[in-house]
Amino acid sequence: MGNCKEFDPTGISNYYSNKVRDVISGLKKKPAIVAFFANPDEGKIRIAESIKRACLKTGISFELSQVSKYDLEEEVLKANEDEAITGIIINYPVFGNRQDEYLKNVILPEKDVEGLCHRTRYNIFHNIRTTSNGHKPILPCTPLAIMKTLKHLGAYDKRLEKGNRLYGKAIVVINRSERVGRPLAALLANDGACVHSVDISDIQAMSRGPGLKFPKFKLISARMSFEECLNNADIIISGVPSKSYKIHQKLIKEGAICINFSSDENFDASIKLRASVFVKSLGELERVMLMRNSLRSAIQQSNFPPLTHSK
Template sequence: MQILDGQLVSKATKDELRIKVAQLVTEGKKVPHLAAVLVGNNGASETYVGAKVKACQEIGFKSTLIRLEDDITENKLLSVIESLNEDLDIDGILVQLPLPKHISDEKVINTILPSKDVDGFHPVNVGKMVQGLDTFVPATPYGIMLLLEHYKINTKGMNAVVIGRSNIVGRPVSILLSQSSNPGNCTVTVTHSHTKNLKELCLNADLIVAAIGIPEFVKADMVKEGAVVIDVGITRVPDASKKSGFALKGDVAYADVAPKCSFITPVPGGVGPMTIAALMKNTFKACELKN
């Protein structure tokens, strides 16, 4: 069994970007600038946005964090996004999800200019991704593909089972794995809460991507020997032994599943850091395309 070390690959990806940014500075060119919008005080969202801003600093990108109260009106948030769209210095915009219930995710995503949509959630970018065109691929699925690529995992012809069909993880990763590419060329089954024979489907899978949000949902008796397992889940569970008061749990029962796998991602340290690295790649690309 080999661990897919997201921390290591993320660092290598960020190092490559740092060298490219240093080159831009030497040439007197503009460096990428990411604007992150955080609405409210959700602890997990604060952590994710903080990690994204920190990654920008490490690489040499500019970043602007816009904090808004959770009672902000939808119209006011949309006008903040419109002004970021018009700001020539901003290359990428991300709005941290989830948003408060009174705000429509869809309206917010649709307001971001597709050329600045570094999260890759705008329908124009999703459409391009589905067609296999060059675009901003959503950061978590993109990070997973970068990880598979780094470890030279030959996914051609694999039976892949994706557990979860969300717009940000399950659905896009299923599309990417099915594309005629490397990694890719898998035969993909997308599963969800209405799937009847999940255990049998998983037992037939060479590759499992778990994006459910239920800690340790994937048990050892659902995984065949030699499978590749990608654990996207991150759930905070109470843990009095930790200073923070919580531990992070993945969707896979790691201790029991890992010995059966050829490759597996840990939580933390797997898909999470790759998501950040992929977002940074998208932000660099947005700046490159604009300038």
């Protein structure tokens, strides 16, 4: 079908997995993750067991801890204080309401290896690339995996300064979840792209302005329809959790890069007639980015012991 290349990110996954393993082998203190489950779900536990096996292969300790949702906050606070634990994960939903947002911020930012806490999101939205102690902030795993894929595909222009290398690119992100879509759109916009963030309710435009005159992206209401956004996009990234949702080739620009991060395939097979590259799935790359975050978090804590929350 056309000249479209279907790209498998396994090579990127293997590269970072091997790199993480090599670095960990030289560390005295190994990364150690505890993953809390307050609402056991057999499917999610199987996924967690798979992540555990992958982590153990790279030298990362990984403990699955099942606790009552009413005891979860106390257990997270204990893990915050435990110097042997360098990374904390909570399996969501816990309460299925705004209490879950609160729980994300109970985890110390230094131990938030999934990059879901308020400080991480603040750093992303405000284009803060170095923390006060000189470290690079942890980034959420799926957005990070997508960015690594785009860099591998050559979407980032190495002739430009770091932080500006998506300048001139038009990108559509179809998903505005707090976990993936919104931080991803912000990261891409802060790297210089003009991003249209699409949600079921509206479309928002994000960019750093003409000539990248702003230090961080500005958010405005979109002036284009959804179809116009797709027709103009150099890169289309979709994560709609629906088997019936499909993007057809007639909507996309000739030569566009199309990336699917939903468990459902959001792109119709016809897009290969017009797309230059199609990424059907991120595969193992998301969990490899979790391991990369875990390593980075452990190294940062060894240099700067994490601050503890006030009692």
